[in-house]
Amino acid sequence: MKYFRIPDVTIMRLSMYSRYLDRLQKAGVTVTSSQDIADNTGSTSAQVRKDLAYFGGFGVRGVGYTVKSLYEILSGILGVDRDWNLIVIGAGRLGMALSLYQGFNRRGFTNVGIFDVDPRKVGRKIQGRPILHTDRLEAVCEEHSPDIALITVPAEAAQGVADRLVGCGVRSILNFAPTVLQVPPPVRVRNVDFTVNLEFLTYSMVSDFLE
Amino acid sequence: MKYFRIPDVTIMRLSMYSRYLDRLQKAGVTVTSSQDIADNTGSTSAQVRKDLAYFGGFGVRGVGYTVKSLYEILSGILGVDRDWNLIVIGAGRLGMALSLYQGFNRRGFTNVGIFDVDPRKVGRKIQGRPILHTDRLEAVCEEHSPDIALITVPAEAAQGVADRLVGCGVRSILNFAPTVLQVPPPVRVRNVDFTVNLEFLTYSMVSDFLE
DNA sequence: TAGATTGTTAATCGATTAACAATC
DNA sequence: TAGATTGTTAATCGATTAACAATC
Numbered sequence A, B: 001m002k003y004f005r006i007p008d009v010t011i012m013r014l015s016m017y018s019r020y021l022d023r024l025q026k027a028g029v030t031v032t033s034s035q036d037i038a039d040n041t042g043s044t045s046a047q048v049r050k051d052l053a054y055f056g057g058f059g060v061r062g063v064g065y066t067v068k069s070l071y072e073i074l075s076g077i078l079g080v081d082r083d084w085n086l087i088v089i090g091a092g093r094l095g096m097a098l099s100l101y102q103g104f105n106r107r108g109f110t111n112v113g114i115f116d117v118d119p120r121k122v123g124r125k126i127q128g129r130p131i132l133h134t135d136r137l138e139a140v141c142e143e144h145s146p147d148i149a150l151i152t153v154p155a156e157a158a159q160g161v162a163d164r165l166v167g168c169g170v171r172s173i174l175n176f177a178p179t180v181l182q183v184p185p186p187v188r189v190r191n192v193d194f195t196v197n198l199e200f201l202t203y204s205m206v207s208d209f210l211e
Numbered sequence C, D: 001t002a003g004a005t006t007g008t009t010a011a012t013c014g015a016t017t018a019a020c021a022a023t024c
Helices: A008-026 A034-039 A045-053 A067-078 A093-100 A102-106 A134-144 A155-167 A194-207 B008-026 B034-039 B045-053 B067-078 B093-100 B102-106 B134-144 B155-167 B194-207
Strands: A084-089 A109-116 A148-151 A172-175 A188-191 B084-089 B109-116 B148-151 B172-175 B188-191
Touching: A008 A034, A008 A045, A008 A067, A008 B194, A034 A045, A067 B194, A084 A093, A084 A134, A093 A109, A093 B093, A102 A109, A102 B194, A109 A134, A134 A155, A148 A155, A148 B194, A155 A172, A172 B194, A188 B194, A194 B008, A194 B067, A194 B102, A194 B148, A194 B172, A194 B188, B008 B034, B008 B045, B008 B067, B034 B045, B084 B093, B084 B134, B093 B109, B102 B109, B109 B134, B134 B155, B148 B155, B155 B172
Parallel strands: A084 A109, A084 A148, A148 A172, A172 A188, B084 B109, B084 B148, B148 B172, B172 B188
Antiparallel strands: none
């Protein structure tokens, strides 16, 4: 079905298109255009059409796209037309914020466990479910087979956690620790690095004066 | 000084190189190579040399790079050789996590205010300083002239906040709300979107079966 | 000198943009 | 038909990779 490689940036834009379509649908809008999608996702109309064209022709010339059907198509492509189990390792402030983030639930992600090694945190309840000791990682993975793990532990601990997750059969890792994780394919890692983004901004501000 | 455009991805990698050099420095390592930097930042040696070459030749052929001097050079390029004031708008879990994140302090970012509109949150102290009502945004900006603002309010409120920040003279925005913000140049916005990253992973897992 | 590693050029690869025929 | 908007091709632009002379 996939005959050539699809750019990573295309996939990320599809996620944004998809969520915009969801908004339109909830607002009762039934038809839209590549231009409208672009305006509301920071893209361009040509880009939107190109991104969609990797997967097929889903619109009607002269008319546009049906919100409902395009939304369903994108959901299928992205794999958000099903539920995914995720776990969070590290019950610090960020781990808690992510565990309780409603945006994930709304997109079909179910949190099946949050872990920490700090005995003061273990047992504390969040949303009625207790924080578990990281010792129990393997047992919980056995039971719920989460596909995705979010790592919010300190940088030094992140690789160790990643290794164990791989052993547990976790297939994807979203890493918030500022480290480069080594995992064997086909396990995948995405890094979310706040500092990189902040420092990109400082660079921009400094270089404003140089141009 | 800047005669041609430097790729955004180069700047983001420089931030990672810089933080790796900081680690090396603290570990007492004095000399490194493009290969070593690459291995520890998920880059390649050619990429590292190319990224640096946009700004000059900072190494010694046959030898490598002096950790201390390269770190200082990168700090200057990125603008992290000075302090930056930042504010956080939205004292939800994510806003709190970011406000208290030590990684920012370590890189010279100083939090000069955290705001919320919820009267139950306003006045509550974090790190000895109270959460302020968003009404006081303009007054605080007047006093501390923050260069950077982190937006962690709900999506619906984000554009309104951004408009006010622009009015306050804030020059850069790091936006965590899942919306596209419109700001007039030269104000800059970076979006950090957790969901995009999660859905990129789900896409990867689904498409594994298709290749 | 022999070995190592940079800085830089040229080749390759990939993504974006522009343009327009197709078609409702 | 006139107007609108898609799907697709070709042109452009930009980033990565490979390779190697320069140089310690």
